[in-house]
Amino acid sequence: MNETLPFHPCMHETAHDQIARLHLPVAPRCNIHCRFCERKISPQGTCKNSPGTTSGVLSPEQGLITTKKFIEKWGNDSVVGIAGPGEPLANPETFETLKRIRKEYPALQLCLCTNGLNLPDSIEAIKKLAIIHLTVTINGVDPKVVAKLQPWVKKNGKITIGKEGARILIENQLEGIKAATRSGIFIKINTVVVPDINDAHVETIARTVKKLGAGLLNLIPLIPRGDLREMDTPDQCYLKVLKEKCKTIIPVFEKCIQCRADAAGIPGNEVHSMGEDTKCKSRRNFIKAAGVALTGSLLSPQLSFSSTFKGEQLQVWSCGGLAEAMIPVNKLYEQMTGCSIAYTGAFAGALGKSLLGNAKTEVFAPRVLDLAKKLKAEGKMLLFKPLCFTKYVLITPRGNPAGIKGVQDLAKPGIRVILSPNASPPGGAAAMLILQNAGVLEESKENAVVMGDCVQRILPDVISGKGDVSLVELRLTCMPQFAGKVDIIDIPEKFIPSKPVPFTIGVMKWAKNRELAEDYCNFVTSEKGQSFFKEAGFIPALSEEGERLIRKYGVHDR
Amino acid sequence: MIDRIKNFQWKRRITQAGFLILLGEFSFYGIFRCPFAVPYVSCGNCPVTQCPGRKLWLGFWIILLVSAVIFGRFFCGWACPGGLVSELLGRVSLIRRKIKGTPDKALSSGKYLMVGISLAVFFFFNNPRWAIPIRVGDFFNSVKLTFEHADNFWIIRTLFILSGLVLGILIPAFWCRYLCPTGGILDVFNKFSLFKYFMTKDCDDCDKCREVCDLETRPLEANCTNCGACDTMCPVDAITVGWKGKE
Numbered sequence: 001m002n003e004t005l006p007f008h009p010c011m012h013e014t015a016h017d018q019i020a021r022l023h024l025p026v027a028p029r030c031n032i033h034c035r036f037c038e039r040k041i042s043p044q045g046t047c048k049n050s051p052g053t054t055s056g057v058l059s060p061e062q063g064l065i066t067t068k069k070f071i072e073k074w075g076n077d078s079v080v081g082i083a084g085p086g087e088p089l090a091n092p093e094t095f096e097t098l099k100r101i102r103k104e105y106p107a108l109q110l111c112l113c114t115n116g117l118n119l120p121d122s123i124e125a126i127k128k129l130a131i132i133h134l135t136v137t138i139n140g141v142d143p144k145v146v147a148k149l150q151p152w153v154k155k156n157g158k159i160t161i162g163k164e165g166a167r168i169l170i171e172n173q174l175e176g177i178k179a180a181t182r183s184g185i186f187i188k189i190n191t192v193v194v195p196d197i198n199d200a201h202v203e204t205i206a207r208t209v210k211k212l213g214a215g216l217l218n219l220i221p222l223i224p225r226g227d228l229r230e231m232d233t234p235d236q237c238y239l240k241v242l243k244e245k246c247k248t249i250i251p252v253f254e255k256c257i258q259c260r261a262d263a264a265g266i267p268g269n270e271v272h273s274m275g276e277d278t279k280c281k282s283r284r285n286f287i288k289a290a291g292v293a294l295t296g297s298l299l300s301p302q303l304s305f306s307s308t309f310k311g312e313q314l315q316v317w318s319c320g321g322l323a324e325a326m327i328p329v330n331k332l333y334e335q336m337t338g339c340s341i342a343y344t345g346a347f348a349g350a351l352g353k354s355l356l357g358n359a360k361t362e363v364f365a366p367r368v369l370d371l372a373k374k375l376k377a378e379g380k381m382l383l384f385k386p387l388c389f390t391k392y393v394l395i396t397p398r399g400n401p402a403g404i405k406g407v408q409d410l411a412k413p414g415i416r417v418i419l420s421p422n423a424s425p426p427g428g429a430a431a432m433l434i435l436q437n438a439g440v441l442e443e444s445k446e447n448a449v450v451m452g453d454c455v456q457r458i459l460p461d462v463i464s465g466k467g468d469v470s471l472v473e474l475r476l477t478c479m480p481q482f483a484g485k486v487d488i489i490d491i492p493e494k495f496i497p498s499k500p501v502p503f504t505i506g507v508m509k510w511a512k513n514r515e516l517a518e519d520y521c522n523f524v525t526s527e528k529g530q531s532f533f534k535e536a537g538f539i540p541a542l543s544e545e546g547e548r549l550i551r552k553y554g555v556h557d558r
Numbered sequence: 559m560i561d562r563i564k565n566f567q568w569k570r571r572i573t574q575a576g577f578l579i580l581l582g583e584f585s586f587y588g589i590f591r592c593p594f595a596v597p598y599v600s601c602g603n604c605p606v607t608q609c610p611g612r613k614l615w616l617g618f619w620i621i622l623l624v625s626a627v628i629f630g631r632f633f634c635g636w637a638c639p640g641g642l643v644s645e646l647l648g649r650v651s652l653i654r655r656k657i658k659g660t661p662d663k664a665l666s667s668g669k670y671l672m673v674g675i676s677l678a679v680f681f682f683f684n685n686p687r688w689a690i691p692i693r694v695g696d697f698f699n700s701v702k703l704t705f706e707h708a709d710n711f712w713i714i715r716t717l718f719i720l721s722g723l724v725l726g727i728l729i730p731a732f733w734c735r736y737l738c739p740t741g742g743i744l745d746v747f748n749k750f751s752l753f754k755y756f757m758t759k760d761c762d763d764c765d766k767c768r769e770v771c772d773l774e775t776r777p778l779e780a781n782c783t784n785c786g787a788c789d790t791m792c793p794v795d796a797i798t799v800g801w802k803g804k805e
Binding site: 320323324326327342343344345346347350351353354359422423424452453454456457459460481 | 600602603604605607684686687690691692693694695696699700703706707
C-alpha cells in the first residue's frame with residue numbers, strides 16, 4: 001500500500017522518518033473559525049507542539065532566506081510547505097513566498113495545507129507552482145456536524161454562520177478536491193476526530209473523499225484547546241478502531257505527530273528552524289531516551305532487533321489479559337526476525353502455578369510483581385523487566401445516563417451496579433478490593449443487578465444499559481467489540497490495590513537460545529513493541545506515566 | 559464388507575468431510591478448551607480468542623435450527639464431527655444389536671435429561687465458567703493447561719462427554735443415541751420436518767435396515783439421523799425419502 005503513496009514525510013511512513021520538512025509560518029490570517037484551534041506564538045522547544053502554534057510570522061523574503069538555510073542543511077530532497085499558522089490560501093503571502101522559492105529551486109517539492117474553502121479558486125495558482133501534493137482538512141461532510149466544529153466561514157469578504165456556513169465550506173472543499181485530483185494532484189485528508197461530535201461520522205468522510213479521488217486519510221485526535229479545551233481527546237484504542245474501519249475504505253496514515261506551523265527537520269526529530277540545533281525535549285524523545293536507559297540497565301545493550309533468528313522457535317507465555325497486545329507484537333517480531341513464536345496467554349496465576357511446578361517456557365510475561373520475583377528467587381526466571389501497567393476504571397453506558405461521577409456513586413440508592421466477583425482475581429477480587437478500599441463494597445453489592453463470573457461477559461450488560469455502572473480494567477474497553485461503546489471514569493489511585501497492576505516480562509532458564517529470548521524481550525519493551533500495549537489499553541512501561549509507576553511499585557528484578 | 563463398499567454413500571461422506579473442515583476445530587474447542595459448563599452456547603464474549611466458535615456459533619445454531627425444520631435430525635449423520643467420530647468407533651463396536659426395544663427406549667430418553675440439565679445450567683445458573691480459559695496457546699499445551707487448572711465440575715463434565723463418546727467402542731454411537739442433548743432436540747424435529755426418510759406400507763419388519771444403521775434404529779424411529787444408509791439395503795424397497803412423510 002505504501003508503495004503507491006508519494007514519498008513525502010506526511011504521506012509515506014518510511015519517508016516520515018527520512019525526509020525533512022520545513023513549514024514556513026507566512027500565513028497568519030484565517031477565513032474560518034475552528035472551535036478547537038488556538039493560534040499562538042510560542043517559542044520552539046517549549047513542547048507546545050500543535051498545528052496553529054509558531055514562534056513568529058515570517059515575511060515572504062524571510063521565508064526564502066529560511067528555505068535557503070534549510071536546504072543547505074537538509075539537502076534538496078526535502079519538502080517545503082506552508083501550513084499556517086492561519087489558512088494558507090487566505091493569505092497572498094503564501095503564493096508570494098512559494099513563487100520566490102520556486103524561482104530559486106525549480107525542482108523542490110512544495111506543499112500546502114488548507115481548509116479547502118478557497119481551494120477551487122486557487123487551483124490554477126497551485127498548478128502553476130507545480131505543487132503535486134495537498135493536505136485538506138475535512139472534519140465532516142454533513143453541515144450539521146461541521147457547524148458544531150466550524151461555526152462560521154468567511155468567503156469573498158462575507159461571513160456566513162451555522163449550517164449555511166458549513167454547507168459553503170463543504171461544497172468548496174469537495175469541489176476543490178475533485179478539481180485537484182483531476183489535475184493529477186495527490187490529496188491527503190486530515191480529519192480532527194472529536195469524540196461525540198464527528199467520531200461516528202469518520203467513515204462517511206472516508207467514503208466521500210475516496211469517491212472524489214483522495215489518496216490518503218489522516219485521523220488526528222483532538223488536542224483540547226480553544227473553545228474545546230474542556231473536551232477529552234479520543235482514546236488511543238478507540239482511534240485505532242476508527243483507523244481500522246477507515247482502512248477498509250482508503251489508506252490511513254499512522255505516523256502523524258501533529259506538528260507546528262514552523263516545524264523544521266525530520267518529523268519527531270525537530271531542530272529550531274532558525275538554525276540553532278537544539279532538540280526539543282518532546283515526549284517522543286523522552287520515550288526514546290528512557291528506552292535506551294531501561295534496556296541498557298537490565299539487558300546487555302549490544303543486542304538489537306535487527307538480528308535474524310530464521311527458523312528458530314520461541315515459546316512465550318503471558319498473562320491472558322495481555323493477549324490483545326501480545327498477538328500483534330508476536331506477529332511483527334516473527335516477520336522481522338523470521339523466528340516462530342509458540343504463544344500461550346492465560347490467567348497468570350494459573351500459568352505461574354504450573355511454572356512453579358513442572359511446566360516450562362522460554363519467556364514469561366506475568367501480572368503480579370511477586371510472581372516474577374518468586375520465579376526469579378527459585379532460579380526459574382533469569383531476569384525480568386517492567387512491561388506495562390493496567391488501569392482500573394468505571395464504565396457506564398454511552399452518555400452516562402445515571403450521571404456517575406466517581407466510585408462513591410456506586411453506593412447511591414437506585415444505582416444499578418454490574419459486578420463480576422467470580423471472575424479471575426484481577427477482574428473479580430481486585431475490583432471488589434477497590435470497592436472495599438473506597439468504602440462502598442456492601443452498598444455496591446446491594447445495588448448489584450448482575451453478579452457475573454467473567455469480565456468479558458459483563459461488558460455487553462453495560463453497553464446495553466442493563467446496568468448504570470461497572471468497574472473493569474481499561475484494557476477491556478479497548479477490545480474491538482467494545483471500543484467506543486462505553487464512557488470511562490477514572491478511579492483515584494489510592495483505592496487501587498498494587499498487586500494486579502504491574503506486568504513484567506522475563507527470560508526463563510529453559511530458554512534454548514538466550515540471545516533470542518532477550519532480543520524478544522527487548523523488542524516487546526521497545527518503543528514499537530510498547531505501542532501495542534498502549535493501543536490495547538495498558539500504560540506502557542516506556543512512558544512518563546510508566547516511569548512513575550515503575551518507581552512507585554519498585555518494578556525491578558533486584 | 560462388500561455391502562459397506564457398495565453402500566459407501568459418496569455424497570454423505572463428502573458432506574461430512576466438508577463439515578469436518580468447517581466445524582472440526584470448533585467442536586474440539588468445545589470439549590477440550592471451552593471454559594463454560596455448557597459448551598457451544600456462550601461464545602459471543604468468550605475470552606478464548608483462538609476458538610473459531612467466537613465467529614461461528616450464532617450462525618451455526620441458526621442454520622442448525624433451519625436445517626432441522628427442513629430435514630429433521632439430519633445434522634448428526636451428515637455434518638456433526640462428533641457424529642463422525644461415533645460412526646468410526648461404531649465400526650469396531652463389540653456389543654452390536656443387543657440393546658433394543660424397551661431398554662433402548664429408556665436409555666434414549668437420557669438425551670432429554672441432558673437437554674433439561676443443559677437448559678437449567680444455562681438459564682438458572684447463567685452458564686457458569688468452570689475452567690480457566692487458556693485464551694491463546696498451542697494445541698496440546700493449552701489442553702493440558704486447561705485440564706490442570708479447571709474446577710472439578712469441569713473435569714467431570716468433560717470426562718463425562720469423553721466417556722460417552724468412547725463407550726461407542728462397546729455400544730455403537732452410545733453418546734449420540736443416549737446422551738447428546740443436541741441430538742435430543744433434533745430428534746423432536748424429525749416428527750415435523752419437511753423432508754425425511756420413512757418406511758412405506760411395503761415394510762415387512764425384516765429389520766435389515768436396523769442392521770446397517772450406525773445408530774441401530776429405523777427410519778422415523780427415535781435416533782434416525784436421516785443418513786440414508788438403509789435406503790439401498792431394503793429387500794422390499796420400502797424405504798424412501800420425501801416430503802412430509804407422504805409418498
